């Protein structure tokens with residue numbers, strides 16, 4: 038049988054020893070998409086579904102060496118970036134990705150975990166905006182982290198978030214900092230019929246996920262569901278890894294984002310059905326698209 042040439046994705050992220058977020062989630066999602074996954078570890082964490090109790094950052098030089106080891110050897114179609122613990126790592130990563138002419142960068146801002154733990158130094162956020170954002174193709178975030186990012190970009194957020202229009206303005210500010218496509222998950226923000234944010238959701242309230250491509254907004258409205266208002270551990274990592282995998286498979290960024298959103302929706306529905314067990318979004322990807330194939334998969338080595 039002729040070997041199948043597999044697209045390759047590199048994840049730059051922290052380790053979640055419990056296997057739900059970070060590098061471990063990314064590799065599971067890439068595998069489920071039939072994409073060859075590589076990993077550059079930025080930090081070790083001790084965590085599980087209940088919370089994080091330790092973070093140990095990898096030295097920036099070792100981060101750079103991991104990157105060079107992968108990128109000098111294997112053709113890489115997409116790079117996915119997650120947890121970046123400090124500014125020195127950000128600068129090294131930005132410099133190394135440019136040196137290797139990496140074009141498709143998909144970024145998830147890992148600022149505060151779903152369990153409420155701070156995941157990076159404040160200076161890492163500023164360095165990300167300055168050194169990485171100008172090269173980012175797709176930036177994926179939730180409303181809260183996007184707000185923190187805008188505060189860091191401008192020194193303050195010039196408006197209070199009261200309506201969907203305010204959220205769109207937030208996205209426009211981020212777009213000016215570099216990313217070509219922005220996807221903002223709004224699962225924990227409830228709107229009323231006038232598209233105003235409400236802190237007292239009713240059965241008529243709804244949520245909106247937004248995509249911006251530099252010209253148009255694409256809004257995906259769905260009923261507000263209290264169960265979705267609490268982020269499931271590892272969902273944002275899985276979403277970004279799915280976008281990166283879809284782009285590696287040759288999809289246009291808009292299609293890649295929408296496909297990833299649909300996969301996450303399906304995964305979250307499965308989680309509701311499996312309410313007695315621990316929810317792992319990344320694991321549920323394997324149910325959506327089994328990657329079992331007897332064919333040999335090869336990666337393209339650099340000459």
Ligand SMILES: Cc1ncc(COP(=O)(O)O)c(N)n1
Nearest residue numbers: 051052058059150151270271
């Ligand atoms: C290594 C690592 N990277 C990212 C997250 C964020 O994921 P979540 O917000 O779902 O906890 C995490 N908890 N751990």
